[in-house]
Amino acid sequence: MSLWERLLSARKKNSALVAKERLQIIISHERAQQRRKDLDYLPKLQQEILNVISKYIKIDKDQVSVQLERIGDNAVLELNVTIPEAETETV
Amino acid sequence: MSISGELRTRPSKILIFLYNTFICNYSLSACGQQGGKEVRKLATIIVITSGKGGVGKTTSSAAFSTGLALRGHKTVVIDFDVGLRNLDLIMGCERRVVYDFVNVIHKEATLNQALIKDKRVPNLYILPASQTRDKEALTREGVGEVLEELAKEFDFIVCDSPAGIETGAVMAMYYADHAIVVTNPEVSSVRDSDRILGILASKTQRAESGLEPVKEHLLLTRYSPERVSTGDMLSIQDVKEILAIPLLGIIPESQAVLRASNTGLPVILDETSDAGQAYADAVARFLGDDIPFRFVSGEKKGLLRRLFGKNNTEVISA
Numbered sequence: 001m002s003l004w005e006r007l008l009s010a011r012k013k014n015s016a017l018v019a020k021e022r023l024q025i026i027i028s029h030e031r032a033q034q035r036r037k038d039l040d041y042l043p044k045l046q047q048e049i050l051n052v053i054s055k056y057i058k059i060d061k062d063q064v065s066v067q068l069e070r071i072g073d074n075a076v077l078e079l080n081v082t083i084p085e086a087e088t089e090t091v
Numbered sequence: 092m093s094i095s096g097e098l099r100t101r102p103s104k105i106l107i108f109l110y111n112t113f114i115c116n117y118s119l120s121a122c123g124q125q126g127g128k129e130v131r132k133l134a135t136i137i138v139i140t141s142g143k144g145g146v147g148k149t150t151s152s153a154a155f156s157t158g159l160a161l162r163g164h165k166t167v168v169i170d171f172d173v174g175l176r177n178l179d180l181i182m183g184c185e186r187r188v189v190y191d192f193v194n195v196i197h198k199e200a201t202l203n204q205a206l207i208k209d210k211r212v213p214n215l216y217i218l219p220a221s222q223t224r225d226k227e228a229l230t231r232e233g234v235g236e237v238l239e240e241l242a243k244e245f246d247f248i249v250c251d252s253p254a255g256i257e258t259g260a261v262m263a264m265y266y267a268d269h270a271i272v273v274t275n276p277e278v279s280s281v282r283d284s285d286r287i288l289g290i291l292a293s294k295t296q297r298a299e300s301g302l303e304p305v306k307e308h309l310l311l312t313r314y315s316p317e318r319v320s321t322g323d324m325l326s327i328q329d330v331k332e333i334l335a336i337p338l339l340g341i342i343p344e345s346q347a348v349l350r351a352s353n354t355g356l357p358v359i360l361d362e363t364s365d366a367g368q369a370y371a372d373a374v375a376r377f378l379g380d381d382i383p384f385r386f387v388s389g390e391k392k393g394l395l396r397r398l399f400g401k402n403n404t405e406v407i408s409a
Contacts, residue, residue, distance in 0.1 A: 014322035014323075015322065015323050016319070016322050016323060016324055016325050016326065016329065017322065019277075019278050019325055019329075020325060020329045020332075020333070022278065023278055023281055023282060023325075023333050024333060026282060027281075027282060027285050027333060030282075030285070030286070031285070031289070034289055038293075
């Protein structure tokens with residue numbers, strides 16, 4: 001085997017590079033999965049907030065929305081409650 | 092639902108909360124589950140962890156705790172691998188074990204009865220694991236009480252974690268201030284380390300109570316510069332890039348490690364060995380010294396350089 005061939009085959013067999021690429025893919029996938037799992041509480045949170053508001057105001061399920069967004073290192077929890085106007089006037 | 096179409100609706104309240112990611116996740120999801128003992132922080136608690144087995148946690152725990160004691164800090168190293176204890180063998184005190192960690196938790200023995208004083212290094216104590224129980228014997232409250240008592244006496248508490256992500260591993264990391272993540276430059280080890288980093292960020296006391304997160308350090312072990320240079324091993328930069336935590340030390344693949352475990356001598360006490368020196372460097376870095384990384388170059392040394400040459404140093408940023 002000539003030196004040149006050896007160099008070529010060595011380049012082809014850079015298994016560390018393959019390892020790195022595989023790891024980057026699987027780890028970013030698993031991190032994303034974990035993040036989704038961490039957000040499992042959102043529907044329950046929405047239901048509980050709805051229950052509390054319903055004690056005082058007649059409100060429909062789709063008038064409360066809870067969303068979590070990630071901006072850099074911070075997570076923004078956005079709670080949007082639409083209160084019927086008739087109700088706000090009586091309060 | 093009684094709200095019908097004739098009611099005009101408009102969005103009247105928009106509330107936006109800004110939280111730090113961690114505080115948000117845990118103050119909402121985990122507040123019911125808190126119940127850990129409040130450990131009074133006098134000692135610094137370090138967990139040596141990895142997820143994967145066989146990467147060098149116990150070797151590193153033995154070397155690191157011995158290194159801290161050699162630098163004059165009163166140190167205790169605790170084996171959390173209940174049922175599969177081995178720290179006693181690596182530390183060379185297996186025949187002096189009478190009582191263990193679980194005995195202390197169950198108040199069947201006092202801490203002073205269970206602590207084994209190292210015969211070679213002053214300021215160094217070992218708390219062995221139980222060989223006959225299982226990991227469920229470790230409770231959050233029990234571990235917390237023991238750590239709290241140790242924290243009054245010691246500067247450093249080193250927790251040698253078992254492999255896995257179950258009770259034993261979670262208990263070992265729960266009260267930690269620092270985590271040393273032991274990783275081999277190999278795919279399964281790196282992946283498991285990433286998993287452990289996720290658990291450190293969620294299942295520790297610091298995470299649950301919204302304190303400053305556990306400080307993470309990467310300890311790359313069994314590193315073989317020659318194999319990196321032929322493209323058959325992940326490099327330091329590769330692993331750092333993937334895990335994205337600061338590098339504390341690089342321990343080269345070394346014959347000295349097996350020799351040390353054969354004789355029950357923490358490898359850091361083999362001062363002429365490459366691995367021993369690399370551990371001493373890592374301890375010094377942990378204590379704040381600024382020293383370059385050694386044993387990272389793949390250059391083959393000739394006999395003369397081996398005898399008279401200096402150790403290779405290469406500039407690698409932590």
